[in-house]
Amino acid sequence: MLKKRIIPCLDIKNGRTVKGVNFVDIRDAGDAVELAKRYVREGADELVFLDITATVEKRKTLTELVKRIAKEINIPFTVGGGIDTLEDAQAIIRAGADKVSVNSSAVKNPQLITRIANEFGNQCVVLAIDTKFENGEWIVYVHGGRTPTTLRTVDWAKEGEGLGAGEILLTSMNNDGTKNGFALDITASVADSVNIPVIASGGAGTEGHFAEVFLRTKASAALAASIFHFGEIPIPQLKAYLKTKNISIR
Numbered sequence: 717m718l719k720k721r722i723i724p725c726l727d728i729k730n731g732r733t734v735k736g737v738n739f740v741d742i743r744d745a746g747d748a749v750e751l752a753k754r755y756v757r758e759g760a761d762e763l764v765f766l767d768i769t770a771t772v773e774k775r776k777t778l779t780e781l782v783k784r785i786a787k788e789i790n791i792p793f794t795v796g797g798g799i800d801t802l803e804d805a806q807a808i809i810r811a812g813a814d815k816v817s818v819n820s821s822a823v824k825n826p827q828l829i830t831r832i833a834n835e836f837g838n839q840c841v842v843l844a845i846d847t848k849f850e851n852g853e854w855i856v857y858v859h860g861g862r863t864p865t866t867l868r869t870v871d872w873a874k875e876g877e878g879l880g881a882g883e884i885l886l887t888s889m890n891n892d893g894t895k896n897g898f899a900l901d902i903t904a905s906v907a908d909s910v911n912i913p914v915i916a917s918g919g920a921g922t923e924g925h926f927a928e929v930f931l932r933t934k935a936s937a938a939l940a941a942s943i944f945h946f947g948e949i950p951i952p953q954l955k956a957y958l959k960t961k962n963i964s965i966r
Contacts, residue, residue, distance in 0.1 A: 719966045720930050720958070721761035721937035722951055723915060724944040726751060728767045728781065728797070733945065751945060752785045758951040760791060761966045764885070764915075764939060766817065766844075767797025779811045786812020794842050794885075800825075805832045809840070817885060819844040820858035823865055823872075826879055833880030842915075843881035845869060847902060848889040854902045861889050873906045873914075884910060885939065888918040893942065895921025898929040907934035915939050923949060923957040930963045 726733045726748050733748045752763055765785065767778050782795050795808045796817025805816045816836075822829050822843060833841045846857045847869040856867040873884050886906050888899035898916045907914040913936035916929045920940035929935050943949045958965045 718913075718936060719964045720935075721915075721966055722926070722954060723762045723764055723937050723939040724751070724755045724760050724951070725764040725766065725917070725939050725941045726785075727941060728765060728778075748781060749784050749788060753788050755944070755951065756789045756791055759955065760944075760951055761937070762792040762794065763789060764794045764817070765796070765813075767795075779807055782808060782811040782813055796842070796844055796885075800828070802828070802831045802835060805836070809836060815840050815842050815883070817842040817844045819846065820860075822876065823856065823858050823867065826875065829876060829879040829881050833882070838880050838882035838912075841881045842883045842885050843873070843876035844885040844887070845872060845876075845906075846887050846889055847899075849899070849902070854905075857889060861892075869902060870905050870909050873910050877910045877912050881912065883913045883915065885915045885917060891919030892917075894919050895943070897921065897925040898933075898935075898938065900929060900932050903929060903935050904933040907936075913937065923954055926954060927958060927961045927963060930958070931961070 728748055733751055755763055786793055792814045794815040794817050795813040799805050799816050799818050800821040808816050818828060829841055846861045847854045848857050854869040856865045856869055856872050858865055886903060891899045896919055898919045903916045915937040916935040917939040920943055926938050929938050955965050
């Protein structure tokens with residue numbers, strides 16, 4: 717069985733790490749480069765960097781920051797935010813990212829997934845899905861969680877895999893930042909419906925929440941932000957706890 721991964725996430729706005737609740741109420745969480753270095757020391761398995769307000773004007777800033785972080789770390793590094801074209805993906809990979817994450821741009825132009833996969837390999841493409849439970853079903857949202865689509869989450873995950881995505885980063889907007897636990901139902905549904913790794917995101921607040929998502933779903937990894945940024949749960953402590961639950965951790 718593949719060992720489970722623990723992944724801190726750096727949400728970036730104007731070059732700083734930030735964190736919100738349910739995708740709003742954003743507050744500062746520190747310097748991205750310093751946090752990245754700390755996570756390598758603590759034994760994080762990977763690092764995800766998302767420019768949550770990326771625009772074309774900010775592209776240069778983003779690649780410069782990606783370069784600075786990539787120089788300091790030696791773990792797999794996924795970067796997302798405003799990657800609209802194959803050229804954007806190439807710039808990010810050249811800056812030092814191992815994988816690129818696409819979200820709104822993939823919904824708008826699904827062939828972007830295939831193009832990036834053909835250029836760099838499926839393992840380099842992470843399909844990020846922001847999902848919200850409303851009117852009895854899980855719906856895909858775009859534009860940083862601001863805009864609902866007509867896509868159902870499980871259907872989009874399966875389509876993304878077919879287009880060439882090598883991994884899915886699934887964030888429950890209902891759970892994001894609440895520290896009430898991951899959205900086990902949709903995480904289980906997505907992980908059961910695809911044959912690629914699924915990263916569970918949104919809602920981690922205790923060590924038990926990580927155990928729960930690994931024991932009750934087929935998620936390959938669990939991602940969190942504020943509990944790591946603010947030192948509420950140190951990664952070494954979390955990994956030691958998961959081992960006591962017989963969960964195979966890297």
